[in-house]
Amino acid sequence: MSRLGLFKIGEFGFAVSLPQIQKILQNSKSYLLPRLPGAVSAVLVDAGQIIPLLDLSQMVGEKNLAEQTTESYQVLVESEYGTVALPADLTGRIVAEQKGELSTIAPQEISFGTVAKFIYQGEEYNVLDIDFLAIEMTQGFWQNQPDTGGARRHQ
Amino acid sequence: MIKVGSKKFIFRLGKTGFLLELGEVVEVVEHIADALDSSRSDIGRGIVSALQFRQTWIPVVDPALKLDICSEVKLQDKIAVILRGSEGNWALLVDRVDELSAAENFQTCEIPFLLRVAAMSFYSQIKLLYNEPMIVFEPERYYGSTAALV
Numbered sequence: 001m002s003r004l005g006l007f008k009i010g011e012f013g014f015a016v017s018l019p020q021i022q023k024i025l026q027n028s029k030s031y032l033l034p035r036l037p038g039a040v041s042a043v044l045v046d047a048g049q050i051i052p053l054l055d056l057s058q059m060v061g062e063k064n065l066a067e068q069t070t071e072s073y074q075v076l077v078e079s080e081y082g083t084v085a086l087p088a089d090l091t092g093r094i095v096a097e098q099k100g101e102l103s104t105i106a107p108q109e110i111s112f113g114t115v116a117k118f119i120y121q122g123e124e125y126n127v128l129d130i131d132f133l134a135i136e137m138t139q140g141f142w143q144n145q146p147d148t149g150g151a152r153r154h155q
Numbered sequence: 156m157i158k159v160g161s162k163k164f165i166f167r168l169g170k171t172g173f174l175l176e177l178g179e180v181v182e183v184v185e186h187i188a189d190a191l192d193s194s195r196s197d198i199g200r201g202i203v204s205a206l207q208f209r210q211t212w213i214p215v216v217d218p219a220l221k222l223d224i225c226s227e228v229k230l231q232d233k234i235a236v237i238l239r240g241s242e243g244n245w246a247l248l249v250d251r252v253d254e255l256s257a258a259e260n261f262q263t264c265e266i267p268f269l270l271r272v273a274a275m276s277f278y279s280q281i282k283l284l285y286n287e288p289m290i291v292f293e294p295e296r297y298y299g300s301t302a303a304l305v
Contacts, residue, residue: 031288032170033281034222037273045286050267082268138269 002097004118006125007075007088012060013125014086015118016077018094020130023076026090030074039137044074044085051076053085054137059112079134086128095120102127112136163261165253165289166236169224172253172289174261174282179294181237181244183252184208188231191215201297206235206246213237215246216298222277226250238294245298260284 003018023046030042030053041055053074073088100120105111113136116127162177184190187206195205195212204215215235219226226233228250235246261282266274280291 029286033270033274033288033290034168034171034224035273035277036270040270040273043270043288045264045283045288048262048264048283050264050270050281050288052267052269084269134269139272 003094004097004100004125004127005075005092005094006118006120007073007086007092009056009086009088010060012056013123014056014088015125015127016075016086016130017127020077020079021075022078022083024092025074025076025085027071028074028085037138041087044076046076049083051083051085052138053087054133056086058137077130080131081134081138084130084134084138161258162255163258164236165256165284166234166249166292167251167253168219168222168249169226171222171224172284172287173249173292174256174284174289175236175238175292175294177255179238181239182208184235184237184246187233187235187246191231193230203248204230208235208237208244208246213244213246214298215248217248218292218297219248219250221297238298240294240299242299247294247297256284261289264288 004015005018005021006013006015025044025046028044030044032042039055039058040052042053044051044053071090073090073092075086075088076083077086100118103117105114105116111126113129113133114126115129118125118127164175164177164180166173190207191204192212193204196203201216201221202214203217205212206215233248233250234252236249237244237246261284264281264283266281277296278290278293281288282291
C-alpha cells in the first residue's frame with residue numbers, strides 16, 4: 001500500500017511519498033549561510049548534518065511562506081542528491097493513496113517540480129518530484145536570477 | 156597558560172558566524188570611526204578604506220561585500236579585526252566579535268553536495284559550534300596577492 005505525507009505551506013498543498021520522508025522536525029532552528037542558492041532560504045542542522053531548507057514560496061510565487069509561520073514543521077526528505085528540508089505548517093498527515101484521488105497531469109499543465117495532483121477530502125496537493133526540485137532549486141532554475149540570495153533576503 | 160593554537164576566534168557578519176584561528180589575529184580594534192580614511196579605497200581589490208593602526212595605514216576589507224551579506228551595522232560602527240598577512244597587517248571589518256572558543260567545542264561538518272557549488276568560491280569548510288554552523292574564514296580569499304586566485 002502506497003502512502004503519502006500531505007502538508008501545507010500557506011495555501012500551497014504538497015504531497016511526498018512516505019518512503020522519501022526521513023524525519024519531520026518541529027520549529028527547528030534555521031541558520032543563514034552566505035551565498036545560498038536563491039531558492040534555499042536557510043539551512044537546518046540535524047544529527048550533525050547541514051540540510052538545505054528549500055523555499056517553496058518560489059513555486060507558488062508568494063512571499064516567503066515559511067517566514068509568515070511562527071510554528072512550523074520542517075519535513076526532511078531524501079533525494080538522490082542528499083537530504084533537503086521542506087517547510088510546512090502544522091497540518092501534516094499521512095494517508096494511504098487509495099483514500100484520495102491521484103491524477104496525473106497533462107504535460108501542458110505540469111507545474112515546476114510537480115508530477116501529479118492528489119485530491120484528499122476536497123483539497124488539492126501537489127505531488128512533488130523531490131529529485132528534480134533538489135537539484136533545480138540548489139543548482140539551476142533560480143540560481144541565476146538576480147536578487148534572490150538567501151542571506152541577503154533575510155539579513 | 157593559554158594555548159593560542161587551541162582557541163578559535165569567533166565573529167559575526169549579519170547573523171552568520173565565522174571562525175578564525177586565534178593565531179592569525181593581531182588585535183581587535185573597536186571605535187574605528189576616527190581612524191578610517193575612506194578615500195583610500197581600492198574596490199577592485201576589495202579594500203573599502205584605510206585604517207590607521209600603530210602609526211601606519213593598513214588596508215580595510217569588508218568581507219560582507221564579497222559574501223553578499225547585508226549588514227545593519229554602519230561602517231564606522233564596525234569592529235576591525237587586525238590580521239597578519241603575507242603583505243603585512245590588514246583589517247577585516249566584522250559586525251560583532253564573540254568570545255573565544257576551544258577547538259574541541261567544534262564539530263567537523265561536511266558542506267552538503269547540493270550546496271557545494273554555491274559555496275565553493277567563498278568558503279570550503281563549516282564547523283558546528285553547539286549545533287550552529289560556523290564558516291571557517293579563509294583570509295587568503297579576501298586579501299593578499301592570492302585573493303583573486305582563490
